[in-house]
Amino acid sequence: xxxxxxxxxxxxxxxxxxxxxxxxxxxxxxxxxxxxxxxxxxxxxxxxxxxxxxxxxxxxxxxxxxxxxxxxxxxxxxxxxxxxxxxxxxxxxxxxxxxxxxxxxxxxxxxxxxxxxxxx
Amino acid sequence: xxxxxxxxxxxxxxxxxxxxxxxxxxxxxxxxxxxxxxxxxxxxxxxxxxxxxxxxxxxxxxxxxxxxxxxxxxxxxxxxxxxxxxxxxxxxxxxxxxxxxxxxxxx
Numbered sequence: 001x002x003x004x005x006x007x008x009x010x011x012x013x014x015x016x017x018x019x020x021x022x023x024x025x026x027x028x029x030x031x032x033x034x035x036x037x038x039x040x041x042x043x044x045x046x047x048x049x050x051x052x053x054x055x056x057x058x059x060x061x062x063x064x065x066x067x068x069x070x071x072x073x074x075x076x077x078x079x080x081x082x083x084x085x086x087x088x089x090x091x092x093x094x095x096x097x098x099x100x101x102x103x104x105x106x107x108x109x110x111x112x113x114x115x116x117x118x119x120x
Numbered sequence: 121x122x123x124x125x126x127x128x129x130x131x132x133x134x135x136x137x138x139x140x141x142x143x144x145x146x147x148x149x150x151x152x153x154x155x156x157x158x159x160x161x162x163x164x165x166x167x168x169x170x171x172x173x174x175x176x177x178x179x180x181x182x183x184x185x186x187x188x189x190x191x192x193x194x195x196x197x198x199x200x201x202x203x204x205x206x207x208x209x210x211x212x213x214x215x216x217x218x219x220x221x222x223x224x225x226x227x
Contacts, residue, residue: 045156045164045207045218058214094163098211104170105211106154110163 002026002109004095009114016085016118022078022095022111030073033098035107036080038091038116046091049080050098063089085118092116122146122210126219132227137198141222143208145189152212153191155184158221159204167206168193198224 008020022034036048049059049069057069068081078095092113099108123146133139143153151171156164166175168184171191181196195202203226208219 044221045158045209047216047218050214060215102170102173104152104154105216106166106169107156107164107209108166108169108175110165113163 002097004097004109004111006093006095006111006114009093009116011117011119012085013120014086014118017081017083018085018116020080020082020093020095020114020116022080024076024078024097027097028073029071029076029078033100033105034071034078035096035098036069036078037094037096037107037110038089039094039113040088040091043091048093051078082116085116087118090116090118121215122149122213122217124208124210124217124219126208126222128222129220130223130225132225133198134227135198135200137227139195139198139202139224141193141206141208141224143191143193143219145191145210145212148189149210149212151186152210153184153186154209154211155182155193156207156209157202157204158207164207195224 003025005023012018035050051057051069066084070079094113096107096110125144153171155168158164167182171186172184183194185192205221205223207221
């Protein structure tokens with residue numbers, strides 16, 4: 001059974017750092033595309049970052065230069081290192097698997113999310 | 121970035137109603153359009169991918185269609201468990217974007 005379990009969220013001051021983890025089971029992270037998607041309180045969904053199986057990474061403009069996506073194949077875990085955090089980064093952060101089928105990509109499995117609050 | 125404009129932003133409907141939600145892309149995205157359902161405090165759930173393909177395990181009352189850059193999610197007969205927020209999402213570009221969501225409420 002495919003499962004994604006996020007952890008690492010919490011309260012952090014503006015300018016601070018936090019590292020989120022996403023432990024995967026039921027599949028191998030190194031063979032899949034994995035993403036981070038966030039949702040500010042009461043708002044819609046916003047794509048944050050993706051890591052492809054080959055190791056290529058991409059970021060939304062809003063986090064480029066501040067966030068870094070990575071993975072540890074031995075732990076089958078995805079990470080999101082978040083630096084220079086701002087109030088507008090406050091959100092629930094979801095990790096999700098990006099599946100490819102019929103020539104199209106879609107998020108087929110999601111974690112339960114972890115809340116990041118940036119406030120003084 | 122490709123903009124996704126979803127309408128309406130909310131609607132009220134009764135159990136058994138036919139419900140239609142529309143999503144318009146700012147440019148051609150072929151069939152790279154997915155639909156998700158989200159209930160309060162929960163992660164999104166995939167309903168439809170590639171514009172019209174039903175995800176495994178999703179009830180057949182959900183369907184998707186496309187016409188150019190316009191995409192439609194239809195719920196043929198609304199059930200109590202369908203009251204939720206629905207999002208479209210384009211996967212044509214690496215920086216995928218979501219619609220702003222449609223909240224389906226009980227009338």
